[in-house]
Amino acid sequence: MSLNFPALVQLLTDRLPTVMSPARVQHVLGVTHVAATLAGRHGLDPERAALAGLLHDQFKEVEPDRLRRELEALDERIAPDDLDFPKVWHGARAAAYARHELGIAAADLLESVALHSTSDAAASPLTHLVFIADYAEPGRKRAEAAEILRVAREDLAAGYRLALRTKIGYLLRRGRAALHPRALRALEEAFGPGELDQLAREAASEPENGPRKPGGEKTFELSH
Numbered sequence: 001m002s003l004n005f006p007a008l009v010q011l012l013t014d015r016l017p018t019v020m021s022p023a024r025v026q027h028v029l030g031v032t033h034v035a036a037t038l039a040g041r042h043g044l045d046p047e048r049a050a051l052a053g054l055l056h057d058q059f060k061e062v063e064p065d066r067l068r069r070e071l072e073a074l075d076e077r078i079a080p081d082d083l084d085f086p087k088v089w090h091g092a093r094a095a096a097y098a099r100h101e102l103g104i105a106a107a108d109l110l111e112s113v114a115l116h117s118t119s120d121a122a123a124s125p126l127t128h129l130v131f132i133a134d135y136a137e138p139g140r141k142r143a144e145a146a147e148i149l150r151v152a153r154e155d156l157a158a159g160y161r162l163a164l165r166t167k168i169g170y171l172l173r174r175g176r177a178a179l180h181p182r183a184l185r186a187l188e189e190a191f192g193p194g195e196l197d198q199l200a201r202e203a204a205s206e207p208e209n210g211p212r213k214p215g216g217e218k219t220f221e222l223s224h
């Protein structure tokens with residue numbers, strides 16, 4: 001199947017409330033809006049950015065065992081880096097859905113969906129943009145999100161660096177000892193070696209308030 005942009009938007013938008021909570025629908029629409037707007041400002045394709053936004057969390061509420069089975073049925077496999085991080089599998093599943101079930105072939109679009117939680121070294125500009133939008137869409141009430149959006153509107157690379165640093169710092173302050181290897185590669189590419197140690201020192205000096213997840217929980221996804 002290969003659908004044009006309006007048909008894909010219709011299909012994906014209609015699908016959202018059938019597979020996720022109303023709050024998550026709002027998040028997805030927020031990511032979609034931010035991604036398309038940033039793309040237009042920075043010379044990237046707003047349609048691809050919007051589709052990435054609409055796709056990225058379509059499988060977020062599906063259990064990991066089912067995600068694995070469905071990926072295997074499509075002849076896809078969980079990436080070795082992902083084996084210990086089932087909370088990011090929904091990105092790979094959404095990319096597989098786009099490729100196999102919607103006929104979307106654009107490599108940067110598929111990558112941006114698959115890597116939206118973590119980014120990676122050598123990722124495409126669209127992946128950077130979707131990573132920013134997922135972290136900083138207006139539904140994220142944190143003050144840093146608004147600042148990331150402000151920076152990203154002016155300078156996409158600077159917004160990406162800030163989003164990456166802020167997300168990893170946040171997870172460190174929440175006591176998430178296990179960070180995804182792709183995110184760590186992305187951090188090193190963006191800042192050079194030693195940045196993780198610096199962030200860990202900052203996190204130790206200003207731990208996050210609020211309930212903590214069990215130490216070492218392997219995730220790189222926020223709550224939505």
Ligand SMILES: [Fe+2]
Nearest residue numbers: 056057060117
């Ligand atoms: Fe996600």
Ligand SMILES: [Fe+2]
Nearest residue numbers: 056057134224
């Ligand atoms: Fe998301």
